Amino acid sequence: MNAPENLAHLTPEIRQRPVPPGLMAALQTRFAAQCSTAQAVREQHGRDESVYDVPPPAAVVFAQSTQDVADAVKLAAAHRVPVIPFGVGSSLEGHLLAVQGGISIDVSRMDQVLSINAEDLTVTVQPGVTRKAVNEAVKSEGLFFPIDPGADASIGGMAATRASGTNAVRYGTMRENVLALEVVTASGEVIRTGTRAKKSSAGYDLTRLMVGSEGTLGVITEVTLKLYPLPEAISAATCSFPTIEAAVRTVIQVIQLGVPIARCELIDANTVRMVNTHSKLGLREEHMLLMEFHGSPASVKEQAETVQEIATDFGGNEFQWATTPEERTRLWTARHNAYFAAIQSKPGCRAISTDTCVPISRLADCLLDSVAEADASGIPYFLVGHVGDGNFHFGYLIDPAIAEERERAEGLNHQLVARALSLEGTCTGEHGVGLHKMDFLLTEAGTGAVDMMRSIKRALDPDNILNPGKIFTL
Structure with a gap:
């Protein structure tokens, strides 16, 4: 099996969109010290564990609440400027790189465990909570959260990339272990998907749609997870x-x-x-x-x-x-x-x-x-x-x-x-598509399926501001 003559996406397509001065002024007014344009901060948020070299975002907003995320998205949407969610920056496939410019929304300060429902084996957290912090919070209840991708990744990022890890052979992936989400849409609206019930037949499964969408359909601001009893x-x-x-x-x-x-x-x-x-x-x-x-x-x-x-x-x-x-x-x-x-x-x-x-x-x-x-x-x-x-x-x-x-x-x-x-396998078992596997996704899923994904993206994000240039191009 020979390597192809033209290896696709050795260099990602970089198409920087302008960030109007009016947006920068509005962000500074709304967020003050929570908005940074410092070069070091921007560069930190413009680099992950991939090999790509991409210009950093124009600004970084450090969100501390769902309202902060919603307001940042609304301001960006008014100017049709991209927004890229950021957790801890441990992704491997270029998910958080600002290939079309825009602003990074850092949710790492949204790091609270909101509620532990030990009797129901569930926990609800903000997206910046890491997997180790979740387990530290629930261990006194005799419970644990099994999804373990290696890095101490944020729960929001793990949901966005449909992460799994060492325990997946027994406990499944994030797909099986996320019950409900709170999500900020491309217009800045806050919606909820799913409930704490272990199953539902109510309408489209929007939770599963968002899990694995890599920030291209919404910004996750709250996650309800399944827990398991600690083994005897x-x-x-x-x-x-x-x-x-x-x-x-x-x-x-x-x-x-x-x-x-x-x-x-x-x-x-x-x-x-x-x-x-x-x-x-x-x-x-x-x-x-x-x-x-x-x-x-x-x-x-x-x-x-x-x-x-x-x-x-x-x-x-x-x-x-x-x-x-x-x-x-x-x-x-x-x-x-x-x-x-x-x-x-x-x-x-x-x-x-x-x-x-x-x-x-x-x-x-x-x-x-x-x-x-x-x-x-x-x-x-x-x-x-x-x-x-x-x-x-x-x-x-x-x-x-x-x-x-x-x-x-x-x-x-x-x-x-x-x-x-x-061999009827997949190009990505857990890291996601990001920038690196876009052509592989087309080969795996086929034109019809990828076109359906594009239709969903266009319907939910008509101005293509949510982490654009990832998974597929529009």
């Missing part, structure tokens, strides 16, 4: 394998047998070495599965024994257990820091991250061929995956100043996505 028992384990195929075949059999494993992560040997150096661990430097089991003591023991038996059949060895909270936290922190461990392994580099997901039965087919291509390319990379649900990530480490490295890495990414789509 939790056990984590690592297991090393002589080959990636052996590790992947183990995962496939575990899932197909219906073992209710909570987390099942693949870390290749190269990444284990990076993690050991970064986190000062002594993990065996072979391909590894990092697993976690939730339930009663008896069920956890049964799950673990079943998985250990399967792993042994595929050559797994060095099963090591982490049963204390401290040991588990250390392991999972190291896993979540794999991205940063990789970046630090090549000073000055940036990572082009992939995000494919395939049906579990096709995981080995997709992953093994992609590993062979990456090895042959000569580009340093890391490989991690939420393989329990068929999702995995390569991070190709490149010097952003060397165009040839960027092109080779993008070629690998293109080949990987093409392979995943040919």
Whole structure:
């Protein structure tokens, strides 16, 4: 499978819209010190974890309430100026970049847990609350929020990108765990979608429409989430394998047998070495599965024994257990820091991250061929995956100043996505489309489906001011 001659979107289309002095004056009058045009602040809000270099927004509004968001959007709408929601800036696909100029609305100060309804297993929060803060707030009730994308992302950003993470194999993604939203529309109107009830057949499912819309249909200002009881028992384990195929075949059999494993992560040997150096661990430097089991003591023991038996059949060895909270936290922190461990392994580099997901039965087919291509390319990379649900990530480490490295890495990414789509998978399991996967979305969904998305966008945002230039172009 050869790389295409013309790799699309190595450079995003930048089409800056003018920001009239009248809008800037109105923002300063309404928001005073909450509105900044300082170069450093603008640059901070014009950069994420992607490789794109885009001019920063013209101004940043630090919203402290839903009314602040609504007023900022109304002012921008009156001048047809783009608005880009901003949480903590951890997105990987260029979601928050001001490719058409405009203003950034930073909701990080909207960081309150508004209500905990322990009896109903729900919590309602503002969008700037991070996932760790949610869990800190609800743990005294014996509850937790399972969606865990690695970075301590904001809940609003997680909803906007339909995030998932290490626990998705058992608890699902943000799609399954958001019950209701408060959203500011393109006109500045505040609407609510959904309720705290666990199900509804009332009209169009606007909550699901907004979850994953990446800020292109509205600015999320409140989120109601499902919670879960903290498991009675939790056990984590690592297991090393002589080959990636052996590790992947183990995962496939575990899932197909219906073992209710909570987390099942693949870390290749190269990444284990990076993690050991970064986190000062002594993990065996072979391909590894990092697993976690939730339930009663008896069920956890049964799950673990079943998985250990399967792993042994595929050559797994060095099963090591982490049963204390401290040991588990250390392991999972190291896993979540794999991205940063990789970046630090090549000073000055940036990572082009992939995000494919395939049906579990096709995981080995997709992953093994992609590993062979990456090895042959000569580009340093890391490989991690939420393989329990068929999702995995390569991070190709490149010097952003060397165009040839960027092109080779993008070629690998293109080949990987093409392979995943040919196996009835997706171009993005959890990161979202943003700027980086726009052409891939068209290939995956087809012209008719993308045109329907465009029709929805035009109906809800006729002046195209809500995070324009993302997902698809108009």
